[in-house]
Amino acid sequence: MIIATNVTKKFGRLTVLNNVSVNCNKGECIALIGPNGSGKTTLVKSILGMVVPDSGFITYNGQNILCNWNYREHIGYMPQIGRYPENMTIGHVIAMMKDIRKSNHNGPLDEELIEQFDISNMFNKRMRTLSGGTTQRVSAALAFLFNPDVLILDEPTAGLDPVASELLKEKIIKEKQKGKLILITSHILSELDDLVTQVIYMQDGNLLFHKSLEHLQNDTGEKKLSRVIASVMRNQS
Amino acid sequence: MIKIVKYVMADILRNKIIIAYTIFLLVIGMSVFNLEDNTTKGLLSLLNIVLIVVPLVCIIFSTIYVYNSAEFVELLVSQPLQRKHIWLSLFCGIALALVLAFFIGIGLPVLLYSFSATGIILVAVGLMLTVIFVAIAMLAAVKTRDKAKGIGIAVLLWLYFSLLFDGLVLFILFQFADYPLENFMLFLSTLNPVDIGRIFILLKMDVSALMGYTGAIFQNFFGTLPGMITATIVMLLWMVLPLYFSLRIFNRKDL
Numbered sequence: 001m002i003i004a005t006n007v008t009k010k011f012g013r014l015t016v017l018n019n020v021s022v023n024c025n026k027g028e029c030i031a032l033i034g035p036n037g038s039g040k041t042t043l044v045k046s047i048l049g050m051v052v053p054d055s056g057f058i059t060y061n062g063q064n065i066l067c068n069w070n071y072r073e074h075i076g077y078m079p080q081i082g083r084y085p086e087n088m089t090i091g092h093v094i095a096m097m098k099d100i101r102k103s104n105h106n107g108p109l110d111e112e113l114i115e116q117f118d119i120s121n122m123f124n125k126r127m128r129t130l131s132g133g134t135t136q137r138v139s140a141a142l143a144f145l146f147n148p149d150v151l152i153l154d155e156p157t158a159g160l161d162p163v164a165s166e167l168l169k170e171k172i173i174k175e176k177q178k179g180k181l182i183l184i185t186s187h188i189l190s191e192l193d194d195l196v197t198q199v200i201y202m203q204d205g206n207l208l209f210h211k212s213l214e215h216l217q218n219d220t221g222e223k224k225l226s227r228v229i230a231s232v233m234r235n236q237s
Numbered sequence: 238m239i240k241i242v243k244y245v246m247a248d249i250l251r252n253k254i255i256i257a258y259t260i261f262l263l264v265i266g267m268s269v270f271n272l273e274d275n276t277t278k279g280l281l282s283l284l285n286i287v288l289i290v291v292p293l294v295c296i297i298f299s300t301i302y303v304y305n306s307a308e309f310v311e312l313l314v315s316q317p318l319q320r321k322h323i324w325l326s327l328f329c330g331i332a333l334a335l336v337l338a339f340f341i342g343i344g345l346p347v348l349l350y351s352f353s354a355t356g357i358i359l360v361a362v363g364l365m366l367t368v369i370f371v372a373i374a375m376l377a378a379v380k381t382r383d384k385a386k387g388i389g390i391a392v393l394l395w396l397y398f399s400l401l402f403d404g405l406v407l408f409i410l411f412q413f414a415d416y417p418l419e420n421f422m423l424f425l426s427t428l429n430p431v432d433i434g435r436i437f438i439l440l441k442m443d444v445s446a447l448m449g450y451t452g453a454i455f456q457n458f459f460g461t462l463p464g465m466i467t468a469t470i471v472m473l474l475w476m477v478l479p480l481y482f483s484l485r486i487f488n489r490k491d492l
Contacts, residue, residue, distance in 0.1 A: 011491075048315050051491040073317035083308040085248070093312075099240060100316055 001026050001181050002047060002150065007056035009042055016042045017053070018205040024183065026149075029176045031192045032185040033229060034202035040185045041080060043202070044152055047183075048077055073104045076148035080155045080185075082139035084127040090138055091123030097142055105146050113141040116167050132159045140168055150181045157191055169195070189226035196225070201232070208236070238322040241313065245330025249302065255338055258294055262286070262342020269346075276351035277442065280359055283343060284438055287363040288431055291339060292370045293395050299331050299374035300391040304384045311492050324375075324487045328480060332371045339367050355441045362434040365472045369430045370395075372479040379483045379490065402429045419454040426455075430475040433468055 002024040009017040016039045024030055032040045045051040047058055049065055049072065057064055060071040084093055098109070114120060117137040122130075130138070136159045143151060153172070157165040172195055176182055186192055199216060201208045209232075217223060220231040249255055265286055269279045306327065313323045343363055347356045374391055381387040406425055410418060426432045440459050458464040 045491075050311075050314050052489050069317055069319045071317075072315065075315075077315045079315070083311055085306065085309040085312070087248070087251075096244060097316070100313070100318065104317055 002058065002060055004043070004047070004058045005056055007043070007046060007053045007058060009039075009046060009051060009053050015205050017046070019056070020202075020205070020207045021056075022200060022207065022210060024181055026181050027176075027179045028198050029172075029182040029196050030184070030198045030200055031196040031225075032183060032200050032202065033187075033189070037204075038202040039205040040202055041154055044077075044154055044183065044185065047152065048072065048075065070104065073101065073146070074149040076143035076146060076151045078136075078139045078143035078151075078153045078156055080158070082135045084135070084138070086128035087126060089124050089126050090119060090130075093127065093138070094119075094123075094142065094145070097145065101146055107147050110144050110147045111141075113137075113144050113167075113171060116171075117141060117164060133161060133164070136160050137164060140171075144171065144175070148180070150183070151175060152183045154185050155187070156184060157186065157188060165191070189229060190224070193225050199225070199229075201229070238326050241318070241323060241326035242329045242333070244309075245306070245327055246334055248306075249330060249334040254298060255334055258298070258335075259338040259342045262339065263346070266343045266346030270350035276353075277355070280347070280351055280355055280438075281442065283347065283359060284435070287343065287359060287366065288435055289399055291363055291366055292398060292431060295335050295367050295370035296374045296377075296391045296395050297388065298335070299371045300378045300388050301384075302331055303327065303375060303378035304387060314492050320488050321484060324484050325480075328371065328375055331375075332368050335367045335371060336364055339363050355438065358441050359438055362437055365476070366430060366434055369472065369475045369479075372476050372483070376479040376483040376486075379486045398429055398431045402432065406432075423454065423458055427468075427471045430472060433472060437468060 002022070004020060004022045007017050007020045008015070020039070020043060022043075032043070034040050042051055046053050047065070049069070052066075057066065059065065060068075060074070063071060065071055088096070094114070117140070119137060119141055122134070125134075127135070127138075136156075140153075140156060140160075143153065151172070156168055156172075160168065169191065172182060172184070176195065182195075184192065184195065196213055198210065198212050200210045211219075213225070213228075216228050216232065220228050222228045222231055266283065269282045270276065273279045273282075310323060310327070314320065340360070344360045347360050373394055377390045377394060378387050381390060406422070409425070410422075426436060436455055436459055440456055459468055
């Protein structure tokens with residue numbers, strides 16, 4: 001569904017992505033794992049077209065995403081740090097997003113998270129007055145709102161309280177069962193255990209491996225994702 | 238695209254700065270005509286406002302606004318929208334709001350008190366300068382990531398167009414006084430939209446005699462229809478080119 005081929009991106013002299021190639025298919029739930037600064041967010045942002053790669057290309061359903069924007073209607077993106085126009089209220093932001101995507105979205109809206117996160121009670125709050133966790137809730141609600149085929153979640157549970165992160169996790173599992181492609185980056189490996197089917201491991205801009213979780217479990221003889229990764233990292237060094 | 242322009246406009250029109258700017262222009266526009274009996278004198282006073290204050294306010298307000306809407310742009314870029322449309326909508330929103338402010342502040346008094354060819358040209362030049370300086374501001378803001386640096390560049394650009402450029406022209410004139418520079422002057426003046434605007438209005442006021450032989454050359458060129466059309470095209474280029482370059486940079490920009 002999403003295929004990245006030899007994507008390279010440099011910020012000045014620093015190579016953030018070095019010849020990265022990935023192939024993501026429908027129905028998979030992929031964990032993007034790697035140390036800080038390994039290029040996870042940059043990879044996600046290049047898939048969204050927010051970062052333009054220096055070389056290589058990315059296709060969505062066979063179409064090159066460069067100079068193409070319509071494919072983004074199939075993607076729900078939850079940024080690591082949601083940044084919103086400061087003097088708009090939550091209600092305005094949600095209404096604006098609905099308005100903007102109205103023309104190319106004609107299915108029902110998925111307002112489950114808006115209800116579960118109690119966002120409708122805060123519609124009049126301005127974005128600049130929100131706490132980090134509340135902003136994350138708004139980001140999550142917006143990512144799921146349009147029933148997208150692909151969900152890209154960058155550190156979804158960072159900053160959420162346990163109740164909210166449990167709700168979000170349940171929601172992710174539910175969407176996964178509908179056969180959507182889900183890409184999650186996270187550092188909290190224990191949270192990913194019951195979610196992921198595949199693991200992409202990145203380090204210093206290189207993609208070290210992309211394997212299914214079963215495969216990794218067989219390779220290392222461990223059950224828990226955190227231990228699997230720890231064992232892989234030990235073997236590599 | 239119209240939707241995004243709507244959101245940008247709604248946001249700017251709620252802004253107190255733009256309302257203060259409109260009232261400031263309106264107060265000056267009204268008082269200039271009420272203090273003087275001679276409307277030509279009034280227009281001459283307004284000329285300085287149009288050539289100095291309008292570019293300054295437009296370039297600084299637009300630069301700061303573009304930086305402040307970084308979040309808005311970031312939010313929209315991850316949505317199914319064309320980058321080109323996002324950037325052009327931002328431009329249209331800012332330009333429309335400032336054009337509206339200028340039209341209410343200066344346009345209305347001029348059309349009420351001095352409805353003449355000179356008055357209309359003054360308003361037209363002001364409107365064009367507004368759009369030109371918004372376009373230049375967009376280019377300055379997209380080129381630099383740092384807000385303080387971007388605003389600094391915007392101020393420097395204004396300083397260049399309003400003061401430094403004239404200084405440079407005078408310097409060249411004195412250095413090369415022995416050579417015939419009239420046609421070269423004509424070319425030089427097209428490098429600065431503020432200058433073209435000034436020449437335009439002064440010629441219409443029939444004070445070109447004050448500018449000596451160069452004034453006669455200007456009169457000869459800008460006074461004719463082809464000259465007027467050329468000057469208008471140059472002004473349009475000053476709107477389109479900075480916007481085009483800013484768009485090209487924005488299309489490849491990492492957010």
